[in-house]
Amino acid sequence: MPHQKGFTLVELLVVIVILSILGVIVIAVLNPGRLITRTKDTVLNYHLRTFGYVINSLHSADDAFPTRDDLLSNLKNANPIGANGFSFPVKAGAPLSTFSYVVSDDGAVSCLSTATDDGRNLLWCSNASEIRDTTTNWCYPNNGNAGDC
Secondary structure, X not given: OOOOOOOOHHHHHHHHHHHHHHHHHHHHHHOHHHHHHHHHHHHHHHHHHHHHHHHHHHHHHHOOOOOHHHHHHOOOOXXXXXXXXXXXXXXXXXOEEEEEEEEOOXXXXXXXXXXXXXXXXXXXXXXXXXXXXXXXOEEEEOOOOOEEO
């Protein structure tokens, strides 16, 4: 009987088991849920920074921080909520994200905050160089290297 080329069933099963184990390890290391949360945080950070730039540019123009209504007049698709809040679609088709905007009584500092899907609070203030996660005390500085505050 001539010798046949190919793999035996046992060899194929061993390869499938090894690939399955490697797949489970890769999925565990990458943690897709965490990656999705980090992506959403990045989008919220982007919007906080963008709103911060709008607030600072309005402050430079008038030498006073804008009121919430002045800020909303400069943000397309923003809707007022209550006395200090507003909602904004962070991307097409996504639910609205809610932001709160306040100016200190003396008018020296303005702050903008929002909540993430997992309940953490992100805060941007005009007198700080980073966005702060007030729940975990984690900072997102302008250089993009997040870490402890």
